Amino acid sequence: MNIIIRTDSSVNIGTGHVMRCLTLADELKKNEANVEFICRELEGNIIDIIEGKGFVVNKLPKPEHDVNELTGYAKWLGTKWEIDAEETKKILKSKSNIDLLIIDHYAIDRKWESRLRSYTKRIMVIDDLANREHDTDILLDQNYVENMETRYDRLVPPICKKLLGPQYVLLRPEFYQARANLRERDGTVRRILIFFGGSDPTNETAKAIRAVAKLNCTDLEVDVVVGASNPHKEEIKKLCFNYSYNYLHQVNNMAELMAKADLAIGAGGATTWERCFLGLPSICIIVADNQEEIIKALDHKEAIINMGRKEQSDSNKLYNALQELINDKEKLIRMSFNSFDIMRGNSPNLINKIINTQKDKQL
Structure with missing residues (x-):
């Protein structure tokens, strides 16, 4: 199974997105998946830690464009989403048979995901915000909030498999x-x-x-x-x-x-x-x-x-x-x-559920 993870770390973003993706990547690797990352070289990134864990990191260039016109989480990409999508697309086109594209990024939404849809068999999104639409097959939101069972109902396709709540928190062994x-x-x-x-x-x-x-x-x-x-x-x-x-x-x-x-x-x-x-x-x-x-x-x-x-x-x-x-x-x-x-119900079997979702298209 060939898997690509698109995520970033920086002084502003922090390291949490990368660290939870590393937890997932480590377990996927144990299940004989080939996992690579795509990360932008933002200030304060921890790309070296990803590489130190033995994963290939396909690096996107340091921001060269003025992003002051962008607001909120959109600035976290370090460039306009259209540019990021095209740069990511070039990397995916250079790979063969991508089975799963995993995205953990607050600045990415349905528009970006739809542009990459034809370059991967399936898409998985890790999110916490429930503030934008996604074009995804699997959604993982590990958070404990009052309306966690319903807050994505209008934000993801009807066929999307939703993994919701702390029972799905990605924890290291x-x-x-x-x-x-x-x-x-x-x-x-x-x-x-x-x-x-x-x-x-x-x-x-x-x-x-x-x-x-x-x-x-x-x-x-x-x-x-x-x-x-x-x-x-x-x-x-x-x-x-x-x-x-x-x-x-x-x-x-x-x-x-x-x-x-x-x-x-x-x-x-x-x-x-x-x-x-x-x-x-x-x-x-x-x-x-x-x-x-x-x-x-x-x-x-x-x-x-x-x-x-x-x-x-x-x-x-x-x-x-x-x-x-x-x-x-x-x-x-x-x-x-x-x-x-x-945290009742959380177990190491989460990774197997994701793998089975990818293989069988069902949990």
Whole structure:
């Protein structure tokens, strides 16, 4: 099976789209699929990480066009969608017998997909927004929202197979291993994990470090993880040194760190589901528009604490939330239970379902 994945990473996009596509690619490769990526060389990209995992990356050129006329997510392509579609088409034409084109990109919609339709047998879209139409055979949206069963009804073709909800979250094998060996969470906070994704352009990490430091708990272990595209590495490293916190860069053992932690502080992106899967209570800051609906739903479920948008949250507000939560063991235990409940039904069999959908055109 020949599979192409079109996705991007950058300072603005972050690394979550690429990382979840890598999880999918790794499992597809284990099932003897030939997987390649198409990525644009945007500022802060992690193409080297994809290549380091052994995958071919067909690189689209750095942006040379003025995209100031574009608004919202359209800017994330680094060029007009028509140009991106034509550049992608040239790559697909150079390949033979593409069985599946997987797209994980907020700037791509039905118009782009339709132009590529004749160059692949099937199309799969990974989306979170439900804000635009898609020309796709398979749709994967892993998010927990109130109307998740119906919100794509008018956005995808009637024949599209929809894989919806946290049961379809793409998790690396290490998370299933960590879950199998997970200790009981008793509501005591001995270790805190701070991680705001691969880029964190507004430096929410430093905000969280200062909030934890105000607790003045000398026996508290703190792990601070920064991603490859984080532009504030040096400042964060100095803060960690000053407070004797563990500074960790682009780790490959996130499941282990989450399993060890008793509480996490982070953004509302892809790692939200990893934390939930391991029952890790979390304090979340909304750092992007697409996270707001999800974080509010999880807060309503009492699986996380919603601190609101990054502009509304400072170190003092975060400190107050930390102090209140650390002293409420029952709430922490309840948050852990509710996190497990949200992820009920998630299993490694997701990849096989996608493969079977491709082979048999049915689940």
